[in-house]
Amino acid sequence: MGRYRVVRSSSSAILGTLRGREGVNHRDVSLMSRTETDKLDLAIEEKVTQFRRKLLRYACGGNRRQFPWREKTRSPYEVLIAEVLLKRTTSTAAAKIYEAFLLRFPDPLVLSRASTEEIAEHFTKVGLQWQRADAAKKLALYLAEVDRGEIPNEMDRLLLIPGVGGYTARSVLSVGMGIACAVVDSNVERILQRVFMRSIPLKSPLSVVQKIADKLLPVAHHREFNLGMLDLGALICRPAFPRCQECPLAKVCDYRLRGVTAAATKSYVERDRVAVSVRRARKKKRLTLVELARKARISKQTVIRIESGKSMPLPETIQKIANALDVSTKTLT
Ligand code: SF4
Numbered sequence: 499m500g501r502y503r504v505v506r507s508s509s510s511a512i513l514g515t516l517r518g519r520e521g522v523n524h525r526d527v528s529l530m531s532r533t534e535t536d537k538l539d540l541a542i543e544e545k546v547t548q549f550r551r552k553l554l555r556y557a558c559g560g561n562r563r564q565f566p567w568r569e570k571t572r573s574p575y576e577v578l579i580a581e582v583l584l585k586r587t588t589s590t591a592a593a594k595i596y597e598a599f600l601l602r603f604p605d606p607l608v609l610s611r612a613s614t615e616e617i618a619e620h621f622t623k624v625g626l627q628w629q630r631a632d633a634a635k636k637l638a639l640y641l642a643e644v645d646r647g648e649i650p651n652e653m654d655r656l657l658l659i660p661g662v663g664g665y666t667a668r669s670v671l672s673v674g675m676g677i678a679c680a681v682v683d684s685n686v687e688r689i690l691q692r693v694f695m696r697s698i699p700l701k702s703p704l705s706v707v708q709k710i711a712d713k714l715l716p717v718a719h720h721r722e723f724n725l726g727m728l729d730l731g732a733l734i735c736r737p738a739f740p741r742c743q744e745c746p747l748a749k750v751c752d753y754r755l756r757g758v759t760a761a762a763t764k765s766y767v768e769r770d771r772v773a774v775s776v777r778r779a780r781k782k783k784r785l786t787l788v789e790l791a792r793k794a795r796i797s798k799q800t801v802i803r804i805e806s807g808k809s810m811p812l813p814e815t816i817q818k819i820a821n822a823l824d825v826s827t828k829t830l831t
Pocket residue numbers: 689692693734735736740741742745746747748749751752753754759
């Protein structure tokens with residue numbers, strides 16, 4: 499079992515104990531000075547009990563989204579396939595093809611023997627069928643050849659599977675295997691960046707955020723906690739316009755307590771994120787600042803201010819930029 503101890507049990511029972519906090523890039527964390535680390539440890543310590551209790555109450559209080567891959571009887575393979583499906587598509591779209599996919603490809607060995615063409619057919623409803631089919635086939639071939647069709651229960655080995663990164667590996671371990679580890683996706687990262695805004699620098703490396711998540715994770719209820727965090731990020735602590743009035747973490751959240759949420763679009767967190775998104779999207783389209791300004795019918799100065807994070811564009815301006823770049827506003831916000 500590697501570094502983990504696993505105990506399989508019912509929902510409220512203790513499922514496992516994380517012995518080693520894998521996945522934390524200690525080199526990145528160690529870039530923080532001793533004072534910064536102490537400050538962060540203290541901030542986590544101060545909030546850990548309240549954070550866990552509030553989040554678990556939210557997660558277990560009927561607020562969670564229901565998806566077929568979240569059923570407790572799901573195997574690690576089924577959780578892994580869900581994560582493959584969820585890449586670059588919505589949960590609603592993925593849910594439509596999930597059961598049919600598993601019915602035809604119930605395990606990695608069956609999937610590895612199928613042709614890419616046949617796998618692609620199952621993805622037509624969610625788009626990018628050839629890329630998805632290639633990814634699924636590679637993943638299945640690897641599992642068939644290296645792990646005899648089994649899903650490994652160690653982080654290091656999961657990360658060797660083609661297409662599997664830290665988030666997917668942790669999701670498979672926690673949701674699919676009952677092994678306690680903290681799942682961090684962009685939603686969870688945003689929540690933690692906001693809740694601990696006074697203690698961690700903006701744009702903290704993922705390793706710092708993962709360290710916070712690891713410390714907050716209640717081992718006994720890691721599955722509920724992880725799913726609750728994902729849902730809170732998707733439904734309440736949204737990138738733009740977080741619904742702090744309804745948030746169970748409002749009383750422990752630096753972002754909220756600083757009073758920046760009333761004007762969420764003006765917050766530096768949002769400004770920074772939009773700045774990065776606009777810059778990235780513009781570069782992807784190979785447009786200069788001037789060209790984007792011309793296409794969006796805004797001044798070059800406005801683009802410069804947005805991309806440098808000095809000002810938060812109004813929704814209308816975001817719409818104009820999105821139109822000019824031919825992307826959705828969601829991509830930029
Ligand atoms: S209080 Fe607001 S900013 Fe803080 S975690 Fe909740 S929704 Fe996010």
